[in-house]
Amino acid sequence: MREDKREGIVEESKVFKPGAEFKARALVREEKVYEEAARDRIGFWGQAAERLDWFKPWDKVLEWDPPFAQWYVGGKLNASYNCLDRHLTSWRRNKAAIIFEGEYGDSRVLTYQDLYREVNQFANVLKSLGVNKGDRVTIYLPMIPEAAIAMLACARIGAPHSVVFGGFSAEALRDRLIDAKAKVLITSDGSFRRGSVVPLKENADSALAGSDSVEHVVVVQRTGTEVNMKEGRDLWYHEQMQKAALECQAEEMDAEDMLFILYTSGTTGKPKGVVHTTGGYMVGVSTTHEWIFDLKEEDVYWCTADVGWITGHSYIVYGPLANGATVLMYEGTPDYPAKDRFWEIIEKYRVTILYTAPTAIRTFMKWGPSYPESHDLSSLRLLGSVGEPINPEAWMWYYKHIGQERCPIVDTWWQTETGMIMMTPLPALTALKPGSCTVPFPGVKVEVVDHDGRPVAKGSDGYLVVREPWPAMLRTVYGDQNRYVNTYWSNWPGIYFTGDGARWDEDGYFWVLGRVDDVINVSGHRIGTAEVESALVDHPSVAEAACIGKSHEVKGQAVAAFVTLKEGVDVGNGLMDELKAHVAKKIGALARPDDIFFTPELPKTRSGKIMRRLLRDIAEGRALGDTTTLADASVVQALRDK
Numbered sequence: 357m358r359e360d361k362r363e364g365i366v367e368e369s370k371v372f373k374p375g376a377e378f379k380a381r382a383l384v385r386e387e388k389v390y391e392e393a394a395r396d397r398i399g400f401w402g403q404a405a406e407r408l409d410w411f412k413p414w415d416k417v418l419e420w421d422p423p424f425a426q427w428y429v430g431g432k433l434n435a436s437y438n439c440l441d442r443h444l445t446s447w448r449r450n451k452a453a454i455i456f457e458g459e460y461g462d463s464r465v466l467t468y469q470d471l472y473r474e475v476n477q478f479a480n481v482l483k484s485l486g487v488n489k490g491d492r493v494t495i496y497l498p499m500i501p502e503a504a505i506a507m508l509a510c511a512r513i514g515a516p517h518s519v520v521f522g523g524f525s526a527e528a529l530r531d532r533l534i535d536a537k538a539k540v541l542i543t544s545d546g547s548f549r550r551g552s553v554v555p556l557k558e559n560a561d562s563a564l565a566g567s568d569s570v571e572h573v574v575v576v577q578r579t580g581t582e583v584n585m586k587e588g589r590d591l592w593y594h595e596q597m598q599k600a601a602l603e604c605q606a607e608e609m610d611a612e613d614m615l616f617i618l619y620t621s622g623t624t625g626k627p628k629g630v631v632h633t634t635g636g637y638m639v640g641v642s643t644t645h646e647w648i649f650d651l652k653e654e655d656v657y658w659c660t661a662d663v664g665w666i667t668g669h670s671y672i673v674y675g676p677l678a679n680g681a682t683v684l685m686y687e688g689t690p691d692y693p694a695k696d697r698f699w700e701i702i703e704k705y706r707v708t709i710l711y712t713a714p715t716a717i718r719t720f721m722k723w724g725p726s727y728p729e730s731h732d733l734s735s736l737r738l739l740g741s742v743g744e745p746i747n748p749e750a751w752m753w754y755y756k757h758i759g760q761e762r763c764p765i766v767d768t769w770w771q772t773e774t775g776m777i778m779m780t781p782l783p784a785l786t787a788l789k790p791g792s793c794t795v796p797f798p799g800v801k802v803e804v805v806d807h808d809g810r811p812v813a814k815g816s817d818g819y820l821v822v823r824e825p826w827p828a829m830l831r832t833v834y835g836d837q838n839r840y841v842n843t844y845w846s847n848w849p850g851i852y853f854t855g856d857g858a859r860w861d862e863d864g865y866f867w868v869l870g871r872v873d874d875v876i877n878v879s880g881h882r883i884g885t886a887e888v889e890s891a892l893v894d895h896p897s898v899a900e901a902a903c904i905g906k907s908h909e910v911k912g913q914a915v916a917a918f919v920t921l922k923e924g925v926d927v928g929n930g931l932m933d934e935l936k937a938h939v940a941k942k943i944g945a946l947a948r949p950d951d952i953f954f955t956p957e958l959p960k961t962r963s964g965k966i967m968r969r970l971l972r973d974i975a976e977g978r979a980l981g982d983t984t985t986l987a988d989a990s991v992v993q994a995l996r997d998k
């Protein structure tokens with residue numbers, strides 16, 4: 357065992373260095389990649405693009421007119437072609453592309469040939485429903501292969517998809533359908549969740565009541581639940597597939613044609629439709645996926661995210677499939693039917709790479725090591741983390757109990773907007789410090805800056821920015837160019853602001869400290885305080901609300917709300933639960949506040965701005981910071997006395 361431990365990684369005074377064995381077999385093991393890429397970033401990304409199959413090569417790698425970038429100008433390609441067709445000419449044709457594990461333990465394996473067939477057929481179904489290049493298609497599905505099939509089918513015919521997480525409510529779905537003006541919605545009769553059924557089709561029906569762009573709804577049969585099928589509008593997936601032809605030519609897309617829209621939370625109540633295009637995104641996600649996860653043909657790669665988030669888009673679907681990887685896809689939760697489900701799956705399929713989130717790791721810690729210990733995890737060789745800063749304690753637990761002191765951990769920092777991983781170790785090159793996402797990926801220029809946009813000295817904190825354009829960067833906010841410019845590029849001209857605060861340590865390592873804007877990170881999911889506030893004031897009893905993120909042992913942060921009720925409304929019995937349920941109904945269960953504090957007034961500055969900093973201090977039970985700008989100091993005292 358001892359020798360085995362040495363293989364992957366070596367510990368030296370709190371720093372974990374790549375072991376000789378891992379290094380010897382690694383894909384990227386030459387330190388010089390960093391310098392070479394830094395010396396000629398454009399050349400680096402130009403070379404990286406050669407990994408894809410292009411119908412027509414690009415004329416120019418980058419056209420940069422800040423803050424508007426065009427990558428691989430003039431190049432033509434298709435994302436679905438790169439994920440499927442090109443693997444059919446080699447032995448990979450018969451390799452497992454997706455290994456699906458259902459919540460009930462039902463299993464299904466799709467080879468690249470199988471996936472190709474299903475995607476082609478479904479692309480033909482979409483065409484038969486009048487979906488043309490440029491039309492938007494919304495996907496509201498559980499974690500089943502049809503989600504990936506639907507995405508790739510859209511990509512095949514050049515119809516940008518907008519995937520809406522299956523845990524979002526009908527109202528959240530409606531907002532996203534309306535904003536994207538979707539022509540077709542793809543959903544399922546239901547979704548399994550801890551043994552019960554979430555009525556996705558029912559949610560879809562109520563969402564559709566408020567949007568008029570959707571002409572057809574395609575319904576995948578997953579749970580067998582009885583659903584309403586509206587004559588002329590709703591169609592069963594399996595019935596349409598039976599009739600569909602087996603081949604559908606992949607549309608020739610421009611490198612800058614839109615691949616998808618993905619909505620994410622920002623600092624206003626309205627979610628932003630982050631737009632990603634084809635060429636740069638595919639180069640970015642496939643390169644990072646291969647290098648960071650040290651991908652080998654024989655790997656069984658499991659990313660536990662949902663396809664409804666960017667992690668699912670980039671590192672379940674587009675990156676891994678472009679690389680011809682075998683991707684494990686799991687439908688359910690880690691505790692169903694028992695708390696060892698993840699470890700059972702790893703043992704069953706001999707998973708080699710596990711990519712998960714700190715909130716999941718902290719949950720496993722709470723449950724204790726007996727669950728992973730009851731399974732054989734010796735197939736694992738690399739672990740990943742994403743979604744929020746991983747606290748060193750969780751890192752050590754992951755390292756010890758899951759990686760068995762054998763596996764490097766890649767802590768990957770990135771965002772919906774960045775499309776691809778931006779900061780991360782390269783497992784054979786980078787010494788790991790628990791809690792730090794280490795250094796930027798080659799060809800990526802990240803900095804920590806002060807108020808004036810000047811880089812801070814080593815050992816200091818500041819704002820995390822990206823200094824140079826990168827291939828998978830967002831191109832705009834759907835239908836709102838101003839919001840793109842104002843949100844990301846207005847603090848310092850030509851510099852992308854991430855919304856995160858960070859520390860740059862003495863060794864030049866980055867430590868992300870969390871959001872500095874009004875975004876809360878609950879279990880790795882972004883929720884805007886403004887979104888929750890507008891859901892609360894939508895309730896007839898609420899006059900005013902302010903939300904903040906409060907630290908939480910497992911979720912990282914939880915939503916805490918301060919609520920002022922309308923004149924004459926009594927807190928009475930059950931109002932608190934009613935308000936929590938109201939938020940869940942408006943947005944989804946993930947936004948449900950953990951705590952609601954009722955207060956006759958909110959602490960405000962004399963100009964009327966809510967002082968969230970003070971609310972944070974109150975919620976955390978900390979000493980109050982500066983209160984001199986408060987309009988009415990007694991408000992805070994009253995809140996503290998509660």
Ligand code: WTA
Binds near residue numbers: 742744773
């Ligand atoms: C946070 C998820 C620290 C960060 C891919 C970022 C992280 C936001 C990490 C983006 C990490 C993500 N370490 N913080 N490894 N990964 N974050 O758009 O605050 O859902 O800005 O993308 O999550 O969340 P998003």
